[in-house]
Amino acid sequence: MLTRTAIYEGTVRDGREEEFFGRVRDELEPLWRRFPGVTAVRVQRLVSKDPDARPIAMILEMDFPDQQALDACLASSIRPESHAVTEAVMTLFEGRFYHLVSEVTVLTPAA
Template sequence: MLTRTAIYEGTIQPGREEEFFRRVATELEPLWRRFPNVLAVRVQRTRSADKDARPIAMILEMDFPDMKAIEDCLASPIRPESHAATEAVMTLFDGGFYHLVTEATVLTPDRRDA
Protein backbone atom coordinates (compact mmCIF):
# COMPACT_ATOMS: atom_id res chain seq x y z
CA MET A 1 0.00 0.00 0.00
CA LEU A 2 1.14 3.55 -0.78
CA THR A 3 0.11 6.79 0.90
CA ARG A 4 -0.03 10.13 -0.90
CA THR A 5 0.41 12.82 1.70
CA ALA A 6 -0.22 16.55 1.41
CA ILE A 7 1.63 18.66 3.98
CA TYR A 8 0.01 22.04 4.59
CA GLU A 9 2.96 24.09 5.78
CA GLY A 10 2.13 27.55 7.09
CA THR A 11 -0.47 29.10 9.33
CA ILE A 12 -4.18 29.63 9.19
CA GLN A 13 -5.10 33.29 9.42
CA PRO A 14 -5.60 34.20 13.08
CA GLY A 15 -9.16 33.76 14.29
CA ARG A 16 -10.15 31.78 11.19
CA GLU A 17 -9.04 28.30 12.30
CA GLU A 18 -12.56 26.95 12.84
CA GLU A 19 -13.73 28.40 9.54
CA PHE A 20 -10.76 26.81 7.75
CA PHE A 21 -11.42 23.34 9.17
CA ARG A 22 -15.18 23.66 8.67
CA ARG A 23 -14.55 24.44 4.99
CA VAL A 24 -12.08 21.55 4.72
CA ALA A 25 -14.79 19.23 6.11
CA THR A 26 -17.65 20.53 3.97
CA GLU A 27 -15.92 21.50 0.72
CA LEU A 28 -12.81 19.33 0.41
CA GLU A 29 -13.38 16.08 2.26
CA PRO A 30 -16.36 15.03 0.08
CA LEU A 31 -14.19 15.47 -3.03
CA TRP A 32 -11.20 13.64 -1.54
CA ARG A 33 -13.44 10.70 -0.61
CA ARG A 34 -14.66 10.44 -4.22
CA PHE A 35 -11.23 9.96 -5.80
CA PRO A 36 -10.97 6.66 -7.68
CA ASN A 37 -8.99 3.85 -6.06
CA VAL A 38 -8.65 5.62 -2.70
CA LEU A 39 -8.72 3.09 0.14
CA ALA A 40 -8.73 5.54 3.06
CA VAL A 41 -8.56 9.29 3.61
CA ARG A 42 -7.15 10.82 6.80
CA VAL A 43 -7.25 14.52 7.63
CA GLN A 44 -4.95 15.35 10.50
CA ARG A 45 -5.13 18.66 12.33
CA THR A 46 -2.02 19.64 14.26
CA ARG A 47 -2.79 19.91 17.98
CA SER A 48 0.74 20.37 19.30
CA ALA A 49 4.29 20.37 17.98
CA ASP A 50 7.86 20.68 19.17
CA LYS A 51 8.94 24.26 19.79
CA ASP A 52 11.31 24.24 16.79
CA ALA A 53 8.94 22.38 14.42
CA ARG A 54 7.96 23.85 11.07
CA PRO A 55 4.41 25.25 11.12
CA ILE A 56 2.26 22.41 9.80
CA ALA A 57 -1.46 23.18 10.12
CA MET A 58 -2.81 20.02 8.50
CA ILE A 59 -1.75 16.76 6.91
CA LEU A 60 -3.91 14.94 4.36
CA GLU A 61 -3.21 11.26 3.74
CA MET A 62 -4.79 9.09 1.07
CA ASP A 63 -4.03 5.39 0.84
CA PHE A 64 -3.88 3.58 -2.50
CA PRO A 65 -3.10 -0.03 -3.43
CA ASP A 66 -0.23 0.86 -5.80
CA MET A 67 1.37 3.60 -7.93
CA LYS A 68 -0.94 2.90 -10.89
CA ALA A 69 -3.92 3.66 -8.63
CA ILE A 70 -2.33 6.99 -7.64
CA GLU A 71 -1.67 7.85 -11.29
CA ASP A 72 -5.30 7.05 -12.16
CA CYS A 73 -6.44 9.22 -9.27
CA LEU A 74 -4.31 12.13 -10.45
CA ALA A 75 -5.76 11.78 -13.95
CA SER A 76 -9.33 11.75 -12.61
CA PRO A 77 -11.80 14.47 -13.61
CA ILE A 78 -12.32 15.03 -9.88
CA ARG A 79 -8.79 16.43 -9.54
CA PRO A 80 -9.37 19.84 -11.21
CA GLU A 81 -12.55 20.24 -9.13
CA SER A 82 -10.62 19.35 -5.97
CA HIS A 83 -7.78 21.70 -6.89
CA ALA A 84 -10.16 24.63 -7.44
CA ALA A 85 -11.91 23.96 -4.12
CA THR A 86 -8.54 23.69 -2.37
CA GLU A 87 -7.42 27.03 -3.81
CA ALA A 88 -10.62 28.65 -2.48
CA VAL A 89 -10.05 27.29 1.03
CA MET A 90 -6.37 28.28 0.89
CA THR A 91 -7.40 31.95 0.92
CA LEU A 92 -7.64 31.41 4.70
CA PHE A 93 -4.10 30.01 4.84
CA ASP A 94 -0.74 31.75 4.77
CA GLY A 95 1.61 29.16 3.31
CA GLY A 96 1.44 26.32 0.84
CA PHE A 97 1.30 22.58 0.50
CA TYR A 98 3.34 19.84 -1.10
CA HIS A 99 2.92 16.11 -1.67
CA LEU A 100 4.87 12.97 -0.84
CA VAL A 101 4.20 9.36 -1.75
CA THR A 102 5.36 6.91 0.91
CA GLU A 103 5.26 3.23 1.69
CA ALA A 104 4.99 2.29 5.36
CA THR A 105 6.34 -0.54 7.42
CA VAL A 106 3.92 -1.18 10.28
CA LEU A 107 5.52 -2.33 13.51
CA THR A 108 3.69 -3.89 16.42
CA PRO A 109 4.54 -2.48 19.85
CA ASP A 110 6.97 -4.41 22.03
CA ARG A 111 5.12 -4.64 25.35
CA ARG A 112 7.69 -6.71 27.23
CA ASP A 113 8.80 -3.74 29.39
CA ALA A 114 5.33 -2.26 29.87
Protein backbone atom coordinates (compact mmCIF):
# COMPACT_ATOMS: atom_id res chain seq x y z
CA MET A 1 0.00 0.00 0.00
CA LEU A 2 1.14 3.55 -0.75
CA THR A 3 0.09 6.62 1.19
CA ARG A 4 0.27 10.10 -0.32
CA THR A 5 0.54 12.59 2.52
CA ALA A 6 -0.01 16.34 2.28
CA ILE A 7 1.57 18.32 5.11
CA TYR A 8 0.04 21.75 5.74
CA GLU A 9 2.97 23.46 7.43
CA GLY A 10 2.08 26.83 8.91
CA THR A 11 -0.88 28.30 10.72
CA VAL A 12 -4.46 29.14 9.97
CA ARG A 13 -5.01 32.90 10.06
CA ASP A 14 -6.07 34.16 13.49
CA GLY A 15 -9.75 33.70 14.14
CA ARG A 16 -10.31 31.77 10.89
CA GLU A 17 -9.76 28.21 12.17
CA GLU A 18 -13.40 27.12 12.09
CA GLU A 19 -13.90 28.67 8.66
CA PHE A 20 -10.76 26.96 7.33
CA PHE A 21 -11.64 23.52 8.65
CA GLY A 22 -15.30 23.96 7.67
CA ARG A 23 -14.25 24.66 4.09
CA VAL A 24 -11.90 21.68 4.14
CA ARG A 25 -14.82 19.50 5.30
CA ASP A 26 -17.43 20.94 2.94
CA GLU A 27 -15.42 21.72 -0.19
CA LEU A 28 -12.28 19.56 -0.24
CA GLU A 29 -13.19 16.32 1.49
CA PRO A 30 -15.91 15.44 -1.08
CA LEU A 31 -13.37 15.90 -3.88
CA TRP A 32 -10.67 13.87 -2.13
CA ARG A 33 -13.10 11.00 -1.59
CA ARG A 34 -13.90 10.92 -5.34
CA PHE A 35 -10.33 10.35 -6.53
CA PRO A 36 -10.06 7.12 -8.52
CA GLY A 37 -8.19 4.31 -6.81
CA VAL A 38 -8.20 5.86 -3.35
CA THR A 39 -8.99 3.28 -0.65
CA ALA A 40 -8.94 5.58 2.40
CA VAL A 41 -8.75 9.31 3.10
CA ARG A 42 -7.68 10.64 6.50
CA VAL A 43 -7.80 14.31 7.47
CA GLN A 44 -5.91 15.08 10.65
CA ARG A 45 -6.37 18.35 12.53
CA LEU A 46 -3.64 18.72 15.11
CA VAL A 47 -4.77 19.15 18.69
CA SER A 48 -1.37 19.20 20.39
CA LYS A 49 2.32 18.90 19.59
CA ASP A 50 5.75 18.89 21.19
CA PRO A 51 7.00 22.37 22.07
CA ASP A 52 9.79 22.19 19.48
CA ALA A 53 7.65 20.72 16.66
CA ARG A 54 7.24 22.56 13.38
CA PRO A 55 3.88 24.32 12.99
CA ILE A 56 1.62 21.81 11.25
CA ALA A 57 -2.08 22.71 11.03
CA MET A 58 -3.33 19.68 9.13
CA ILE A 59 -2.21 16.41 7.57
CA LEU A 60 -4.06 14.73 4.70
CA GLU A 61 -3.40 11.08 3.92
CA MET A 62 -4.74 9.15 0.96
CA ASP A 63 -4.12 5.42 0.59
CA PHE A 64 -3.70 3.59 -2.71
CA PRO A 65 -3.16 -0.12 -3.33
CA ASP A 66 -0.21 0.47 -5.69
CA GLN A 67 1.67 2.97 -7.87
CA GLN A 68 -0.69 2.42 -10.80
CA ALA A 69 -3.67 3.54 -8.69
CA LEU A 70 -1.72 6.56 -7.39
CA ASP A 71 -0.75 7.51 -10.95
CA ALA A 72 -4.41 7.27 -12.03
CA CYS A 73 -5.34 9.61 -9.19
CA LEU A 74 -2.70 12.14 -10.18
CA ALA A 75 -3.88 12.01 -13.82
CA SER A 76 -7.55 12.33 -12.86
CA SER A 77 -9.71 15.21 -14.03
CA ILE A 78 -10.62 15.73 -10.37
CA ARG A 79 -7.07 16.84 -9.55
CA PRO A 80 -7.18 20.32 -11.19
CA GLU A 81 -10.57 20.92 -9.58
CA SER A 82 -9.21 19.88 -6.19
CA HIS A 83 -6.13 22.06 -6.65
CA ALA A 84 -8.24 25.12 -7.50
CA VAL A 85 -10.39 24.65 -4.40
CA THR A 86 -7.26 24.07 -2.30
CA GLU A 87 -5.79 27.36 -3.54
CA ALA A 88 -9.00 29.19 -2.54
CA VAL A 89 -9.06 27.62 0.92
CA MET A 90 -5.34 28.39 1.37
CA THR A 91 -6.16 32.13 1.48
CA LEU A 92 -7.10 31.37 5.10
CA PHE A 93 -3.70 29.81 5.76
CA GLU A 94 -0.21 31.21 6.25
CA GLY A 95 2.36 28.68 5.16
CA ARG A 96 2.80 25.99 2.57
CA PHE A 97 1.76 22.46 1.81
CA TYR A 98 3.80 19.68 0.27
CA HIS A 99 3.41 16.00 -0.49
CA LEU A 100 5.21 12.82 0.49
CA VAL A 101 4.58 9.30 -0.80
CA SER A 102 5.41 6.41 1.49
CA GLU A 103 5.17 2.66 1.40
CA VAL A 104 3.08 1.61 4.37
CA THR A 105 3.30 -1.39 6.65
CA VAL A 106 0.38 -1.70 9.07
CA LEU A 107 1.25 -3.42 12.33
CA THR A 108 -1.19 -4.91 14.80
CA PRO A 109 -0.57 -4.17 18.48
CA ALA A 110 1.26 -6.82 20.50
CA ALA A 111 -1.02 -8.95 22.67
